[in-house]
Amino acid sequence: MWRLLAGFMLLVCAADATPVLDAKFVPDFGKMYHVKGELSLPHSEIKEPFEAWYDLEGNRSRIDYHNGTVRTFLIGNDMDYGVIYKITPVTTETEIQAIKCFQLNGTKEDPIRPQAALPDLQGFEFEKMENHSGVECEVWKKVTQVGHKKNTYRLWVTRPATPHRFEMEGFNTLLESHNDKYTIDYSDFSSQTEPIIFIPPLGMTCGEFPDPVEERQILANPIQDYVSTSPVSHGHRLFGPFKEKFSRQYESDKEHEERENYFIHSLRFVHSTNRAGLTYSVGINHFADRSKAELTRMTGGLLIPVKKEDVTK
Template identity: 45%
Template sequence: MTLLWIACCLGIIYLPYSEIEEPFEAWYNATGKESRIDYYNGQVKTFQHAFELQYGIGYKISPETTETEFNVIKCFQVNGTKTTPIYSQPIFPDTSSFKFVGMDHLKGRKCELWRNVTYGGGRKQTFSLWVTDDGDGVEPLRYEMIGVDTLLDSHFDKYYIDYDNFRKDVDPAHFHKPKGMKCVGFPGPGVEHHLLLNPIAELMHKPAHMHGLFNHFKRQHGRTYMGHENEDRRDAFVHNVRFIHSTNRAQSSFRVGMNHLTDYLRNEVQSILGHKPSPGPNGGLPFPAKLYAGVEPPENLDWRLYGAVTPVKDQAICGSCWSFASTGTLEGALFLKTGKLVKLSQQMLMDCTWGFGNNGCDGGEEWRGYEWIKRHGGICTAESYGSYMGENGFCHYNSSEQVAQIENYVNVTSGDAQALRIALFKHGPTAVSMDAMQRSFTFYENGIYYEPKCKNKAEEMNHAVLAVGYGVLQGKPYWLVKNSWSTYWGNAGYFLISTKDNNCGITSDATFVVLK
């Protein structure tokens, strides 16, 4: 089977394990040593010019938004080297090892099925290609890869590419980058550049750059894995990096990026989502809307600027987010009362509130922590109780060292954005819950987060965080929220999230405390 040396087509890349469906348009000229692939309807354009310089040049043209520029089209370039040359990127796999399997039907068309099966390291990879041949050259319909761990009989990878509107006539002008456009080097570490420059290459059975990036990630984060765990971590890393790069090519209102969670398995990410809502009302007071009827909160508010917010912490692999949200609103309330910022103990709430329905690292609710503090006359500081461990511990405390006695706690009217603004304005940082199950949130980096897949009903919330302000950026209103996944996550541990449609449920289950 011989595929055309010069061709162009439309297509969609399907990455089920990365939750991605990405449209592309590709042009390929093997004889001219040039190719071009556009993603998401031309939002991102990549050019591979193997004929330039000794080892080729790759270009990427995409919008860039900074603090001073908004959606400015920029050109980035990478020069090939002897060890990592730039080559024209085929839009089909190398078929030299494929064998004819038989005739098949796909998309209502009769076609040939060709297959290449490889084995290595206890893994089986099956590459399948469906093509038609009308006598004037082979036309691809679908390329699919399925990876199976033969030891565990489980799938570690799957993706496929559907081809459409296949054309044999290619205008040479498509391979030329825009005239007069100045191209600069890629920002950030070089190990990731080739994946950003030519993302489809990894799917054409050229995983070297991805494996190199994983090794760099392990060194960067001081992680060492052996045997099967290394393969599992690498698989998770590959799926997550594919998701990150594809999401950024889609040019949404926020960016995602690699962080310390990039090699986490999905069940590990779920384990740090520890908000466990229970049905029925709690013992909190309703929000006093009439009391604040004439209050007009400012357009922008950031309690960090007033010294009311303690540094970002890391809950580790422990579903203790509820304890961080609880102490966060307490710390803010205590600051408003005394003018002093005191770090309070999350570990104390984890260790001591089991009798009130919380379950330490296995999750809980903020209001149950408030109830315990009300009953027992306060909470210890982090200094007096001891360091946060990221594990359940033995309850121990000296009542003489407790601070922040709670008079009551208030449930902000569910779904009422104005009520939450007033609560933040009048009472300081406020505990909120959200749906953080989406992969886009796991790898949030900056910008205003908006995820249509998010749920927003109170009973569907799974993560507790701390709202510390709100504002408007480029005409889009947002909540300013503190997470507890370390400063390596998000924007130094914080994120902006759109107020539109109560995205991810930020206003669905918010509480603040009133101190004695």
């Protein structure tokens, strides 16, 4: 009797596990899609809406930030090795929110490819089923580590493949702390786009991205670092030039890890703020590797000192 009951329980468990077995097929979002999203940076208390169009076979993509305030076009078939065009308002001492076009050409070694707004799920594994905002979702997980940086990525998704949320949690094994986190919440996903959406505005003269040269890739393709699953981002690579420019020398590996983490948060704050189309801009300076507590003591609570004054005052 007990053996029969145990066998029955096994069948029930196997039946209950069917969604998990189905979930072993990694979600495929297709070669073309349109999706809206909101990037959340808890450390800086920033929420940044965006809208993305992706066409892999057409070798092109477009991502708009803040309801079209900033538009980025990645056209892989333009010129020899593709071009990134960025249309953005620029505020200087003489102009307020002047609409400018900037251009970054691809090279043979680094051609321009369409930029996905969704993570590449290669290396992700099914973790569990979980309710997210009232929807039963599959949760797919990937863990990467380089040096002391250990990142855990999770994607909440339903079938047919529809993204709901992407989350990164960073843990530093030297500091023994969770020192990084950001999320992207997705909505309005569809597998349709219109060819006209990928055509940059006509009649604009596009100049080179402003200095420093090291920041141009982030300026041209902001979302790349957020959907990538590499623990070492373009932002991390900018920490070296920052240390050199401001003659930084840290007393220990632990302090170096802490300062690099503060720098990454400062860099994200700067670029997200400058994409909002405000009447002022902010920039990286010698305060960028300081903690919130240190900045409060030194600047009276200003998170990142402004690079340019508000020209409307």
